[in-house]
Amino acid sequence: MSDDADDAANSDSGFHVSVLPRETAQWMNAGQGKFIIDGTLGGGGHSEAFLKAGARVLGVDRDPEALAHASQRLSVYGDRFHAWQGNFAELGDHLAGQGGERADGLLLDLGVSSRQLDAAERGFSFRGEGPLDMRMGPAINLTAAEVVNEWSEAELLKILWEYGEEPKARRIVRAILARRSERPFTTTTDLADCIEKAVPRSGRTHPGTRTFQAIRIAVNDELGSLERALESSVDLLKPGGRLLVITFHSLEDRIVKRFMRDRSKVWLDQPDWPEPRLNPRLTYKLLQRKAVAPSDEEIRVNPRARSAKLRVAELLDPETIAS
Structure with missing residues (x-):
């Protein structure tokens, strides 16, 4: 077992093991001065990686037990970490009340946590x-x-x-x-x-x-919440901000895949159209066309990661689209 795998297995103190930790940190590209929203805080493993990279993090979770655990764990990062109890689908309303700062990255790690399953x-x-x-x-x-x-x-x-x-x-x-x-x-x-x-x-x-x-x-209302969160992500992120979504079953993955595909297709065409048309819903570009899967090593350490898929997109600048 590598040091990274060992960290992944133990970082959440038995509360919830973060899946795809190395890949999520890599694609989020968190760094000094960046603002990241972890829409599904869980045990705080992903948030800790972003904080270690120097970012500020807003951790969101519906579960007060998860929020309390992660907040205590991440308290060493001081005012660079804040927590909010709520549904990630309602993030837009929450941030609007906090001044409306847009984020450099948004992570949604879907499904039920290991802790919830085991309790x-x-x-x-x-x-x-x-x-x-x-x-x-x-x-x-x-x-x-x-x-x-x-x-x-x-x-x-x-x-x-x-x-x-x-x-x-x-x-x-x-x-x-x-x-x-x-x-x-x-x-x-x-x-x-x-x-x-x-x-x-x-x-x-x-x-x-x-x-x-x-x-x-x-x-x-997991699928409805996911659809609302994806739609609102356009208003939560700043141009160049990254949307990362980790899914665990085909229903979630189809919704995410369809959303990212429809929002990243530059031209639309149909047989009865005289020529292709610019996609009016173009807002993202895909950074990775295929979903990122966990390594064999991670699956051996954490079998619950075997069905995980990570999809990544980056918000386009509206001025670039218009030109």
Whole structure:
């Protein structure tokens, strides 16, 4: 194990291991005097790398536990680090109230943290019994229990198909409806057992994995928040500012890939047009056309990094586009 890999494995003190730490630091190009927004602070590993490079950092997270942990860890950097509890999709409103300073870089490290997955009381995982919660922060009103016990058959099918890409959605939803008619679901293991009875395990992956993902995404409006954050990034960054997004599943990655592609294409063309037209939504240039993947070494140290992808774009100067 290299020193860098060892740092990556231990830097978050068991709270959350930052993925793609070396690659993120490289592409963010943080340095003295730069202002970086870490939209998903987590354990603070990425933010610490930016701070070590001399940047000022605003760390954002919906989870007060993560915010408190990272703030204590990064307190050694004094007033170069500030924290804000909130959804990264609402960053524009927050920064407007703070004077509207635009950033040199914005990082979004999506999905649920290792700490949230491992804490049974948060209700994200079926590995330990916990309440059906799954909220990433206390400001979220919807819980997993409400989704499972109160949502209609059509609503449950929709999220399992769209958010979980679950091919056996009908069988699982029928089992949930039948069971909740007798008594409501209250715990993660209760729901997981119901799903496993309806769809017996055929390999190492628990048959409830996709269902739990779908419910979590619905509870936290993860995809809607991502789309709003990407759109607002244009107003959060200064020209030359970099947008870095780390995804962990195909749903997120498709949204990010489509956004960066559509905002970086200079010319648009269609067969029925007399000639190509300049893209009115051109705002970014791609710094790396393909997603950056973790190294084999990192995956060996941190298996949860295996599905991670990093996409990078740089905000164009509006005057350059106009010319």
